[in-house]
Amino acid sequence: MIRINKNIEIKESELVFSFIRSSGPGGQNVNKVATAVQLRFDIASSDSLNEDVKTRLISISGRKVTKDSVLIIEARRFRTQEKNRQDAIERLITLIDKSSQKRKSRIRTNPSPASIQKRIEGKKKLSEKKKMRRYTDH
Numbered sequence: 001m002i003r004i005n006k007n008i009e010i011k012e013s014e015l016v017f018s019f020i021r022s023s024g025p026g027g028q029n030v031n032k033v034a035t036a037v038q039l040r041f042d043i044a045s046s047d048s049l050n051e052d053v054k055t056r057l058i059s060i061s062g063r064k065v066t067k068d069s070v071l072i073i074e075a076r077r078f079r080t081q082e083k084n085r086q087d088a089i090e091r092l093i094t095l096i097d098k099s100s101q102k103r104k105s106r107i108r109t110n111p112s113p114a115s116i117q118k119r120i121e122g123k124k125k126l127s128e129k130k131k132m133r134r135y136t137d138h
Helices: 028-032 051-064 081-100 113-133
Strands: 015-020 036-042 070-075
Touching: 015 081, 036 081, 051 070, 051 081, 070 081
Parallel strands: none
Antiparallel strands: 015 036, 036 070
């Protein structure tokens, strides 16, 4: 079980890892060893997440999610499979944790009378300045 936060845990069996060759630094090691990790997490069939979290996760993840609601995370920052695997898991945890937090709804407020007055005075000042710039003779 992978703990996301105090309310959410996902089973490791829901994660599918595949190892691919990485690009970037590493010399001959890059050509021989498949160190990059591709993590796949099927959001739609996951029992660990409720529908609200699934919806927010799909919208937050953007292009990382396929049409079939499979989240794909590629990790190739490190030179070892294990570090890249951990990196992919940590990125998944961050995404799910972020999607589990509900955004606070904005409370509409009215401007105070003093701020309205200040705004109007600023507009009048600017208007006077522009009036002074105008040509008097045409």
